[in-house]
Amino acid sequence: MTTAIGTVGYMDPKLMKNDKVEFNRRTDVYSFGIVLLDIACGKKPREEILRSSRTGAQFVKNIADAKLTGDFNMTQMERVVLLGLRCSHPDAKQRPLMEDAMKYLEDDKELPAITQREGHEQEQGAYATISSDKQTLMPPRARSFS
Template sequence: MNAISILHRDIKPGNILLDLDFTAKLADFGLSRIFASKNDTTLVTTAIGTVGYIDPECMKNGDVKFQRKSDVYSFGIVLLEIACRKTREEVLERYRSKAEPRMVEAADEKLNGAFDETQMERVIVLGLKCSDPQGKQRPFMLDAMKFLEDGIELPAISEIQ
């Protein structure tokens, strides 16, 4: 039996709500699609969503194949926006321009360093990994959440394109 998946197709900060305990809740499922899935299943549909958060592999006219990892891309962009207030390209540029780079240097300056450096680095690395332009290089959402919550390891930052 196939599992049921929901493809949100519009993950962005404006569609993330916080409850009284500051637990994030995804909202506005108006563009979502439900489909039976396996790990390699795709959904052929029209590209739709908010520019900047849409999986680059889905940015073309006509029918596109959305995959489970299409929402992972959007999630990665949101993580970078929250942690750094910079684009993916700006974070990578800052990282690559240093002789001994530290991901926490890309953190939002308005935080004045008032954060746990290990957690910040994990969020930035995960944001970069999830927002990889090539869908096959992105983790599945389950693995991304395990990385944040349980501390499992993702590939080294040097592998991020």
């Protein structure tokens, strides 16, 4: 049996199945997403982000690391936060592959929309925002915020 060694909160919660550790490419993507959110927000923000009902620029300003005192590129911060949310999605099949995540950061590539799988209830909070608002997945400079 493989032993999982890591920090709780950074490891995919569904890593353990039937008392066995099942590593795969998507479990690494989950951890990458949590690290992105930690960097952008200056804390372990996952639960706070998921409870937030705000969208757009105000959402990003509210969760950005307070030590930045608002001195950051809004487009870049939004892309990091959105990618962090996508990478840490509870459903591994909804997470991008690492190569797609990197293209999103480097080349302004769009991520495909999160889709609700039949028989699964949609997540609330930020995930619902991302999946229900197609504009949220467009490069930030291509959208306008109210």
